[in-house]
Amino acid sequence: MNKLIKIQKGEWRRFLLAFGYFFFLLAGYFMLRPIRGTVASNHSGSLHLLYTATFVSMLLIVPVFGWLVSRFRRGRFIPAIYLFFISNLVFFALVFDDSAGDWIQYGFYVWLSVFNLFVVSIFWSFMADIFHPEQAQRLFGSIMAGGSLGAIAGPLLTAGWVGQIGSGGIMIAAITCLLIATGFAMVLGRFERQTHHDQPARIIGGSIWEGALQVFRSKYLLLICLLMLSHNLTSTFLYNGLAVLVDQNIVGFDERTRFFSKVDLVVQVLAFLFQFLITSRLVIYLGMPRTAILPPMILAAGFTLLGSSMGLVLFAAVQVAQRALNYGLLGPVKEMLFTVVDRETKYKSKNFIDTAVYRGSDVTASWLFKGMMTAGLSIGQIAWLYLPIMAFWGFGAWHLGKAYLRLKKRLDSVSGQEAFTG
Secondary structure (H helix, E strand, O other), X not given: OHHHHOOOOOOHHHHHHHXXXXXXXXXXXXXXXXXXXXXHHHOHHHHHHHHHHHHHHHHHHHHHHHHHHHHOOHXXXXXXXXXXXXXXXXXXXXXXXXXXXXXXXXXHHHHHHHHHHHHHHHHHHHHHXXXXXXXXXXXXXXXXXXXXXXXXXXXXXXXXXXXXXXXXXXXXXXXXXXXXXHHHHHHHHHHHHXXXXXXXXXXXXXXXXXXXXXXXXXXXXXHHHHHHHHHHHHHHHHHHHHHHHHHHHOOOHHHHHHHXXXXXXXXXXXXXXXXXXXXXXXXXXXXXXXXXXXXXXHHHHHHHHHHHXXXXXXXXXXXXXXHHHHHHHHHHHHHHHHHHOOHHHHHHHHHHHHHHHHHHHHHHHHHHHHHHHHOOOOHHHHHHHOHHHHHHHHHHHHHHHHHHHHHHHHHHHHHHHHHHHO
C-alpha cells in the first residue's frame, strides 16, 4: 500500500483524517450538484444572469472571510464557516421541491455555487498549511481521491433516491455528510495542535484586503489566475452547452437529475483513477511544467471533435473528459502550487482566487457564450473559437510550472539552512 500511494512513516493518521474529511465534504456537495444541473437546464437561457449573481455574492463574502481569517485561529473559523453553510442548506431542505418556484431555484443555484468554492478552497488552504511541498507531490492526488470517492457516492445516492425522497430528502442526506466533514476538520485541527505540542495555529492577522492586493502584486499568483481563467472559459462553455442540449433532448425534472447524476458518476470514477494512480507519478516523473500543459493539449483534441461533429452524447463525453482532467489532474496540480507560498497567501489570496477570480471568469465565459449564441453561432462553431484559448492556456501553464520549481527550490534551500543551523 505504501508503494501504491507513497505514504511514509508517521503520515498515515494525518492522511486518513484528510482523506475522510474530503470524502464526506464532496459526498455532500455531489448529492446536491445534480439538482443544480437540473435547475441550470430548466433555466438554460438565464445562466449568464445566475453566474453574475454568483459573482456578486462572492464579492460580498470575500471581505467577510478575510476578516475571519485575520482575527480568528484556523480551528475556529473553518468549523464556523461550514456550520454557517449547513444552516443555509437546512432552509433549502424545508422549502425546495420539484415544483419550487423560480426564485427558490435561482437562490439554490447561486447558494450552491458559492458554497462549493468556499468550502473546497478552505479545505485545500488547510492542506497546503499542514503539508510541505514534497508531501504535497506525493499525497495530494491520493487525498483528492478521497474526495472523488465521495463524489462517486453522492450522485449514486441522488440517482437512486431522488424518486423516493425528493430533492428535500437529498438535501437532508447532504447535511449529514457535511456535519461529519466538519467533525473531521475539527479532529484534524486538534491532531495538528497535538503534533505541535498543544500550541494552537497562530492567528494570521493582516488586512482584510491583503489577500486580494497580493494577487495583483505577484507574477506567480497572476499566472495562477491566468490558468484558472483559461480553464473556466473552456469549462463554462461545456457546462452551458450541455445545459442547452439537455433542455432540447431530455424532458422531466427527475429524468434530467438522473442524467446529470450519471455524468457526475463517470467523471468521478475517471478522476479517482487519475488521482489515486496517475497524478502524483506524473508530477514526480514529468515535472510540474510538463504535467501542467497536459489538460489543454488533451482538450484541444476534444474541441476539434466537437467542431467537426455535434450531439448530446459526444458533447457530454467531452465535458466528462474536461471535468475528469480538472478533478483528477489540474485540481491536484493547482493545490500543489500553493504549498510554496506563505500562510497569508495560502488562506487569503488563495481564497480570493478560488472564489472571486474563479466566479469572475465564469461570468465572463457565460456572457461570451450567451453573446455568441445570440449572434446565431451554433455550439459546434463556438467550439472552434476556443482552440486559441487552449494554446494560450498551455503557454501560461508552462511558465507557471517553471515558476513553481523556482519557488520550491528557494523554499527547500531555506528549510535546509534552518535544519543545519538547528
